[in-house]
Amino acid sequence: MLETSSSHQAPPADWHRDDREPAVRQADDLAWEAGAPASSDLESLRRELEKAVTRICPTWLSAQSDDLVQMSLMRVVEQIRNCDEHRSFNASYLRRTAYCALVDEIRRVRSRREWSTTDESGGDHPLEGHGPDPEQRLIARQIGSHIRACLTGLITPRRVAVALKLQGESAPEAARLLGWSLRKTENLIYRGLADLRKCLSQKGLSKERGAL
């Protein structure tokens, strides 16, 4: 038998004051003092999450992006409520907590999703995607798989530097995160990309072949 728990609690009588002027500001101040984020912080966090999810999530997940954002926000609030300590939560903490909740949700949705085609690694699924042309989708997926295979063959420093480059990071940012000098990082990216292109050529992937 499953454990059952339930709790019902009426909200404070004045929680809903919506006259945005001094009342809300005062409520937000009180919330901060009580360790809760201000409603304006949550709203701003929601906007940030929505923007990031919209830009990042693939098409199939975008249909659920509102749910993902809302659920991650609810988890933020739950976590704050469950925190015993009397402390304040700054915007940076809220962003991190929301990010963790969002990634958890994305992992949960992705792991539950059933695919019509699976590859041998149990990881990615090369035959599905979005785009106008199924053949182009298939080619793009295959190229991605080849890129990954080629990256795996690179020596570790080059692999890491090129991976960040392919993730859209700038060389200075990559250098900062990886703890290398800018010169070294640029060199690793340059040589790593050259290795990657050479490897792809050996696999028959080049512009002439129409694959890239």
Next chain:
Amino acid sequence: MTHPTSDQLQQAFTQLSERARPRDDCPEPDQLWRARTGQLSPRATRRIVKHTVECGVCAESWRLAAELEAGRERPMGRVIPFPVPLWTVAAAVLLLGILVPIFGPHLWRPVTSIDRGEDLERIESELAAQEGLSRADFHLRWNLEPAQKNLIRYELHVTTEDLFHVLVHETDLVEPEFKVPENLLGSLPEGAAVTWRVTAVFEDGSRTSRVFVTRVQ
């Protein structure tokens, strides 16, 4: 032989995430966040970046962290003054007027295939969109589509719009419905939004959730 550009490689690499599944050895989301925001040691960060090469989900999560960080750093609504002579604007408009009728149909191609994940089970509200409920009969109803035989229970979490005041927290509902007691809604004003999250729990321990908003009439 012409080699692919960095942008082309980047695009192809990004597409690997679209159908990826999480792996057993994925780092905790917090570790990903700390790595991307420079709070981990370079050594630990390199280990995580190596993982993102092989894991599309974590690669996507890395980009998500980067987006959130970029959003924080990007000033909103900033206007950069850039003097543009009036004649260049007029020329651009004229050029568009000529080119769009000629090439327009070829420029905008409709997306013919959008996968919206219909095959994933999904909780749907049985209340009509925009439907408010009276506080005397605040009866929440939902449905799991498609119906799942291995469903064992529902959880329901009802809060005020600011998410901070929990009105109801039920963890063992068998039926897809719940009537919120009127006394819990007593202090809410007319038109107040109530947020409710339903979680379906399955035999294998997996869950799926959905959030809805209903107003008090």
